[in-house]
Amino acid sequence: MSTTPVIDVDRLTLTYGGFPAVKDLSFQVERRELYALLGTNGAGKTSTLETVEGHRTPASGAVRVFGKNPRDRAAVRPRMGIMLQESGFSPDLTVRETVGLVGRLTERSDDVGRVLGVVDLTRKATTKVGQLSGGEKRRLDFATAVYGTPELVFLDEPTTGLDIQSRDALWDAVDRLREDGSTVVLTTHYLEEAQQRADRIGLMHQGAFHREGTVAELTRTLPSTIHFGLPPHAPTPPLLASRGADGKFLVETFGLQKDLHTLLGWAEDHAVELQDLQAGPTRLDDVFRAIEHS
């Protein structure tokens, strides 16, 4: 089996009118991975993604997809499905016609009815695209990306504008794609989605990678937190804690289980109620906030 990465980005730089949107970016995506490209607004995620898809030409650096130049559409596009950040459909075509048209152009084969079923658009098959809601258009976009179960799927903010049911259905479909062996590259503003599903994450900030790794690798550099309140006249808690403007205590710790155990034991020994107790590991949100404040 080939060990060549599905995507190989080497020192990619992108410029818009001389302004560097992406600077010296390198990463690889392995077969069957779900790789999430996350970042602050304007970090360069979509520009990077569109370059890897073959929509943009790098100012410098190299991008290989399946070992080929992604701008060689005839060579790489039959193996990849693309869900763009913004839909581009003809409003006068029906949903069925649109999936059939784009599907045939991918040079993969599939059953349009099956694909519409995956995204729950069967009932809208004869509806013109111009009459769809924003969420339905996103689902249509997803349908065209996964037509024919491509080896590589790009999902640029796939769940934006979707209700919770549609989101769950979309992620179920992504899970099935991965079971079938597809590699998925994702950008999203919903960090919990990336935290739950990504094998690895590239965190972009101002056109460059701030960090890259698994969720555990990204979050272990920041402490876990314990929040709680205390009734008036309670004794001083046993852990080093800061106090917020709302009077609540905050403990930052790299030993969450041990410190939580200490705190709970102290509360029981002193018959003190820990009000609104919340404890948890570091989340991607915390890593993001740390980036934005850095």
Next chain:
Amino acid sequence: MLTIARGELIQIFRNRLVLVTALVLPAALSAFFITKHDVFTEMGSLGYVATLALFFVAGIGLYTTSVTTLASRRQNLFLKRLRSTAAGDAGILGGLLLPITVLSVVQIAVILGALAAVAGTPADPLLLVAAVVSVVAMMLALGLATAGLTNSPEHAQVTTLPVSVGVLAVAGWIGATGTGDLTLLKRLLPGGSATELVLNAWNGGKPLTDSLVLFGPTVAWVVVAVALAARLFRWEPRR
């Protein structure tokens, strides 16, 4: 290409505005010229009527619809969608423009056929076919170039005016006055030599070699327009 063309054909027949601009308007105007052919023949010749009909279809139906189609597909990111597939750029453009081109050619054939049936056949049908092909190629190339300057279908109503009105004016002027005076200027104007070619093909009386030379300026316009399109055409809306 044919997959895209099929989708475009469906859209042409579902969009009333495009249908009117591409089919109904040129056909109605051409029908008017044919029914009043004796009046226009007095102003110029029977070839003059053929020229006006040809340029109404090519200038309004083909050219304007081509620009509007490309601008519209770019504005709603459909061009980007198509470029996300395995289709090549030439195939995408070919597919988008093929239906309106075929419809226009069929319209021209029907209209000129009707004129021939009503008023008399052209002196050199083969030369006429070649002239029509050159006009269609020129208007398509000009359409591609103009689409590069056009941001939206609404904007197309403005950007297409100079060429569509220009070629009609040139055809009207040369059709009525011939190229006896200001010969070089008239032949170098867009549609000028093509108009003379249609007049020669329909009316006859000119040596074939004189007519063949007239393809030069039209081909030059095609080359210029394609070169402009290569520089100006964009696949995505301006950021």
